[in-house]
Amino acid sequence: ETGVTQSPTHLIKTRGQQVTLRCSSQSGHNTVSWYQQALGQGPQFIFQYYREEENGRGNFPPRFSGLQFPNYSSELNVNALELDDSALYLCASSAASSSYNEQFFGPGTRLTVL
Amino acid sequence: QQQVKQSPQSLIVQKGGISIINCAYENTAFDYFPWYQQFPGKGPALLIAIRPDVSEKKEGRFTISFNKSAKQFSLHIMDSQPGDSATYFCAARKDSNSGYALNFGKGTSLLVTP
Numbered sequence: 001e002t003g004v005t006q007s008p009t010h011l012i013k014t015r016g017q018q019v020t021l022r023c024s025s026q027s028g029h030n031t032v033s034w035y036q037q038a039l040g041q042g043p044q045f046i047f048q049y050y051r052e053e054e055n056g057r058g059n060f061p062p063r064f065s066g067l068q069f070p071n072y073s074s075e076l077n078v079n080a081l082e083l084d085d086s087a088l089y090l091c092a093s094s095a096a097s098s099s100y101n102e103q104f105f106g107p108g109t110r111l112t113v114l
Numbered sequence: 115q116q117q118v119k120q121s122p123q124s125l126i127v128q129k130g131g132i133s134i135i136n137c138a139y140e141n142t143a144f145d146y147f148p149w150y151q152q153f154p155g156k157g158p159a160l161l162i163a164i165r166p167d168v169s170e171k172k173e174g175r176f177t178i179s180f181n182k183s184a185k186q187f188s189l190h191i192m193d194s195q196p197g198d199s200a201t202y203f204c205a206a207r208k209d210s211n212s213g214y215a216l217n218f219g220k221g222t223s224l225l226v227t228p
Contacts, residue, residue: 031214033215033216042203042205042219042220043203043216043218045215045217090158092216094214100146102148102160103148103160105158105160106157107155107156
């Protein structure tokens with residue numbers, strides 16, 4: 001069984017640029033959630049996708065957007081990058097049919113904005 | 115606004131000792147409480163989780179104690195080992211039609227000394 005994978009591992013961008021991060025969900029999982037983890041902090045919920053639609057959103061501005069594809073993989077797009085966007089971006093997948101809807105995380109993408 | 119408060123921020127325990135990490139929450143709508151373990155450079159890994167209808171759950175050396183009236187829950191690591199040295203996050207979630215967002219604490223950095 002393949003776990004959650006994310007690409008790229010690391011990324012360096014400059015302020016104002018746009019970035020796309022990718023996530024492949026664990027086999028059998030149909031829901032993907034994205035989190036931002038600043039250094040020394042707990043992950044913060046950005047949004048969740050289920051059946052290719054946004055299914056919940058945290059306190060993040062519209063320049064954070066996402067997509068989910070028919071194979072349940074997902075993308076996180078961030079426009080107009082700001083210095084504070086520097087963080088570890090985590091993707092978590094889950095199966096909506098499971099009783100606990102446990103979320104399993106990928107290794108993350110480390111984004112640095114200069 | 116931090117919905118889940120975690121303490122202590124850091125913890126040093128001798129090998130073989132008991133590590134105890136505490137969390138508190140305010141939102142009584144939360145009904146799922148997982149603990150995650152995160153090693154440097156890795157994504158959080160689900161360790162153990164509990165629903166509020168039970169007061170304790172044990173899996174191997176890891177035990178969650180849950181006090182619904184006090185809105186508190188804790189993680190106990192028995193016979194702590196150097197390999198347990200990691201950052202631990204508690205989280206809370208409410209099931210809703212708008213997704214299953216995890217609300218994380220700020221984390222506890224655990225060091226188990228030989």
